[in-house]
Amino acid sequence: MQGNFITTRLNAMLGWGRKYSLFHYPFVTACCGMEYMSAACAHFDIDRFGAGWTRFSPRQSDLLLVVGTISQKQAPVLRTVYDQMTEPKWVIAFGACAVSGGIYDNYAVVQGVDQVIPVDIFIPGCPPQPEMVLDGLIKLQDKIQKTKQDWRWKKQRS
């Protein structure tokens, strides 16, 4: 009984910690990168939501932002980057191309990055406005808070 009580509170605390310290890796390939830059800079300031720290190394980041079109040639690179990230990790598909291929319904473009990697949040728009990006981020934070947190030393003990 006591153990259960501690676990749930710890779960909430870990979720709180994780959702407000998202180090993100922007996998910027195309047009959406411009709106990503806008969202990250002073006017919209993604830092207000605890995701201001851009890490350009997959090893140091928790959140993969797939920003822009993923072509068939780029897809293996994206998969490699995702595999290099350490748990816990989340993915946002940013923009219509990453969500579904967008207007590029042809031989060259992957029709949605969820064919390559698992995706947590889809942000539509071509490109999405920075407000939508922030909205997507808040939704991801809710999701992180609500899920059961996983941590290594708990696994080892049980």
Place this chain on the structure above:
Amino acid sequence: MPSRIQSQARPDSLLINMGPSHPAMHGAVRIMLELDGERILNSEIEVGYLHRGFEKTCENRTYFNLLIYTDRLNYVSPLINNVGYVMTVEKLLGLSIPERAQYIRVLMSELSRISDHLTCLAAMAMECGAFTVFLYKMKAREFLWDVIEATTGARMTTSYIRIGGVRADLHADYEAAVQKGLAETRKVLKDVHGLLDKNKIFLNRTRDIGVMTPENAVNYGWTGPALRSTGIAYDVRKAHPYLTYDRLNFEIPTGERGDNFDRYMVRMREMDQSLRIVEQCLAKIPKAKTGLMADGLEPAEAIRAARTQKPDRPVKLSPNLEGSEKAVTKDILADDRRVTIPPKEETYTSIEGLISHFKYFMKGHGIRPPKGEAYLSVEGGNGELGYYIVSDGTDRPYRLHLRAPCLPLLAAIEELIKGRMVADVIPTFGSMNIILGELDR
């Protein structure tokens, strides 16, 4: 299959990959480097990571519908891409457009050019470690995008320039918005000059690095700010004036050495010139009739009224059609029913308007340029942006080719970084403003 660099590498040298996912590679260029310690012996560039099948897709879209794909070529200055494409089609059609629309196009092109240069230099400075400059420049860009958003309805991918003119008139208080954007940009440019021009770190990373001779630049086919940094004053706006550029007063800044710092400086000074052009546009732009309607009929009421007789009051349009009312159409669109969408008031209230609306969008109808071919280039953000369209008389282009200014720039990088340090790749690459959208197409 081993690449050229792999098969030719010395056995004692080190091969590393830079990109395709590298913060300084703008997303999707891969540079394979053969290193001796920190020194680059050889390099090989691989492109194609953002190939989206633009040219092939265009063959299956009507002239009207493929406009949205041109937005996403050079996504830092989408409006210039629109202008280039639209003017090529107009050349095929032999169409002339109203003067106000021409000035609006120039105004939008120059605002886009400023934001293009701002973004390029912001990224370049950030990659050299000057994060403050990045934040300042993004701030200035936001003010310019506010103007663009208020007029076109979108921040980036606007599809605002249409065949025959522009989609809508400038918004009501655009002058104040533009003036504010210009003032903020001037402030930021002054700050950036103060932060970077004599900055020892920045100078060490850019001065005499990535030096290009004028002869080589021409041989590679360089255009735009990169060519002008070598001292050749070639600018499409001056060499082959289009729109109203021959009536506007501006200079072409050039560099002397053709190194990274000169490319930075040429871009900075070009922004000053663009600001001048915008101001002149504001002064010279012909006055238009106001199209704002306060007491119009709701569209549903208008349709009901039109069943018996032609309604006497104007129709109120939805807010996203603001600026494209019938009263202003004459000033911003060519008077040619074959190529322009009829005003929405006519579509709602008269059978002729409805028919011409359907004829415009029906498969096999719409814009059908005569058989032939046309090439036209405009001065894009980083060089001569050319469109080549072959028409077979149908409503889709038989072939559409884009002359992307980035490709010759990228081709020269292998030569520019040879023998330099690894760290020199980043400012050299950054100062070129490689935009993958138009390079890989």
